[in-house]
Amino acid sequence: MTTGRRPMTGPGLNRRRVLLSATGLGLAGGALTSIGGLNAQGQTKILVQYDWLMGNGQIGDIVAQKKGFFAEEGLAVTFGAGGPNAQTLPPVLSGQAQIGEFSTTSQALVAYGAGRPIKLFACGYQYSPYAYISLPRSPIRHPRDLVGKTVAVNPNGRFTLQLIMALHKIDPAQVRIVTMGVDMTPLIAGQVDAVTGFLTNTKALSVLGPDRVVMTSEDAGVTSYANPYFASSETYESQKPALARFVRAAAKGWGWAYANRQEAVAIMCDAYPNLERDVERDTVDIVMGIAFNGATKAHGWGCFDNARIARQIEIFGSAEGTFKTRVPDLAGFATQEILELTSAARPRLG
Structure with missing residues (x-):
């Protein structure tokens, strides 16, 4: 799709x-x-x-x-x-x-x-349907939940995450950012706490199950x-x-x-x-x-x-x-x- x-x-x-x-x-x-x-x-x-x-x-x-x-x-x-x-x-x-x-x-x-x-x-x-997707074992529902987490973003996704941290006065040193492609395996395997994706890409997100936790960039304040x-x-x-x-x-x-x-x-x-x-x-x-x-x-x-x-x-x-x-x-x-x-x-x- x-x-x-x-x-x-x-x-x-x-x-x-x-x-x-x-x-x-x-x-x-x-x-x-x-x-x-x-x-x-x-x-x-x-x-x-x-x-x-x-x-x-x-x-x-x-x-x-x-x-x-x-x-x-x-x-x-x-x-x-x-x-x-x-x-x-x-x-x-x-x-x-x-x-x-x-x-x-x-x-x-x-x-x-x-x-x-x-x-x-x-x-x-x-x-924008761009979102940070996590699982109930380590949920990210609000920007402050990013503290202490590892977040996998696409190669050009760092800018938005940096804006979110600045808006909510989060020290960048408290969030580990790694680069990912479209594979959700790092999240499933517990290697990261959140991945980025699009809500409309339901096929890719389906492997995470119905209990996935979503925080859109809009939810995080980046209009x-x-x-x-x-x-x-x-x-x-x-x-x-x-x-x-x-x-x-x-x-x-x-x-x-x-x-x-x-x-x-x-x-x-x-x-x-x-x-x-x-x-x-x-x-x-x-x-x-x-x-x-x-x-x-x-x-x-x-x-x-x-x-x-x-x-x-x-x-x-x-x-x-x-x-x-x-x-x-x-x-x-x-x-x-x-x-x-x-x-x-x-x-x-x-």
């Missing part, structure tokens, strides 16, 4: 990778082209470049495509799958892709903080939205109506998937046969619980809170060197305008 996440990035942001992927193409300026013109049917062409492989994190987008919701909005939408060797930012900055979706707002903030001209306009997930949609600043300013049509259709897809979960899984797995149908059936409720919550019930799918983004900027800015060129300003980095334009169409569920 896929998690809809870049496991080596997640909220443990890979600043070097984000920046090199842009500078390698010399894309420090604005986009070279905008929305991709019209097809033979007169539909506006949009390419969405995702950060990771297509999977349950994009189930609503896939439904919107296969059910014809994008077509109803006059859009011809194609998906550019990401992956470990793919680059998310350069296609958006060059205009090859009109919309990008990072794994987390952490990546978007780092790119913007390095001077890249992007604009965040919606968030598919209300929080972050996930699956944020963004465009280059140039595309955003010139193509707001098309972006609004995209969000309306995507929101309809996510609302349909919320109400018809098993049918949505079937549509997704038919479109991407590499996905394991049984695993995705067991995971879809978790996905919907991350995409929809009290905030979306009040403000609709895709919403984000400016105060939470501002708090994330504050937290990340407290770590020296996170923002290479500038500290992100909220008004420049993110906009509520597309959400306001689509307010009536975005399902209020949660």
